[in-house]
Amino acid sequence: MATNQEEVKLLGALGSPFVCRVNLALNLKGIEFEFVKEDLQNKSELLLKYNPVYKKVPVFVHNEKPISESLVILEYIDDTWTQNPILPTDPYERALARFWSKFIDDKIVSPSFKSAFTVDEKEREKNIAESSEALEFLENELKDKFFGGEEIGFVDIAAVFIAFWIPLIQDISGLQLFTAEKFPKLYKWSQEFLNHPIVKKSLPPREHLFALFKGRYESLFNASK
Template sequence: MAANQEDVKLLGAVASPFVFRVQLALKLKGVEYTFVAQDLKNKSEELLKYNPIHKKVPVLVHNEKPINESLVIVEYIDEAWKGYPILPTHPYNRALARFWAKFIDDKVFIASWKSVFTADEEEREKNAKEAVEALQVLENEIKGKFFGGEEPGFVDIAASFIAYWSPLIQEIAGLQLFTSEQFPKLYKWSQEFLNHPIAKEILPPRDPLFALFKARYESLHASK
């Protein structure tokens, strides 16, 4: 399909690490798209139409067909467009990439998030401990510059919140879970990731992101 026949829209919100995954995949692949910012406190008809089940971002709309769930969208992008390979070619390496992306979602993301954004202190501590254990597992998995080898791939895309969002929300909470001392390989990876020209270009600006999550943190802890 020629580029001028494509209609690619991304329904998103700038602060979301899940939306960022899709942006990064589109940019790596060189796909032109329109970003349609969503107000998640006042959901648009377009969002409810294209994601009636979860009513969440990101939603990729490709020639009027919607795709939901960030990792499902990233795999779709890899299969629908040629060029930059996001997943590896060999079935075994593809399975490993899917395994680690799922590990990141199930074990790293949830615990990292709840270690900051949970009202109950005991729950926060339990999650902080689980986040550190999961990061330790990941630490032992980094072999090259990126999880994907010399260039970022599926696992790097899945892990992007570890490089940018995690240190930021931990700073707000006065936590230091992700340090260069405890996780030297993962820390080095995070620096490579943040300095990758495409990631760097599209990462959301730090100050408004910090202010947004700080307000969320304070409102959560004020309402106890």
């Protein structure tokens, strides 16, 4: 088990749901770390050094060893600091947690962003349909208070995008993708999740993010007129 907490850094941008995942996992485990804020329009030498392949955040640095990709980082954190585990111990349950987390990235995160920030009407409808179908699968998969049972786990952390970012996107775009009427279990989960004290502490300021995304949304649609 690693003990030198002074050598833990997280390179990230506040508006990224992927960075938020790592931030949340570190806070759930009580790990002290240094947050290094990155400007993705003007990437630092540190970011390019630690992630020369993708040149994006998050990058997690432990004792000068960098790791990229949020789900990979979550697994590393869970393997290194064993307190408050976020992955199940049972191999089958662990495999399922990995599956659903990857599913969220592939079938919800990307299509949801595209559904709001795409000018083409047909493309937007296609992405809305894909996101809605995927949310239905998750609605049926949720059996307990959280995906991790009574405590927040790996899939819950991966799904922070659904709880926090999708409602934000809806408020900006007027889309009704994720509602209590359509997905009652998932919506209830999102409220429990967002009201968890450690989740509250780990989320970026909503007002700042709203202004940022609204500016992008208006620029995109004003340019298309």
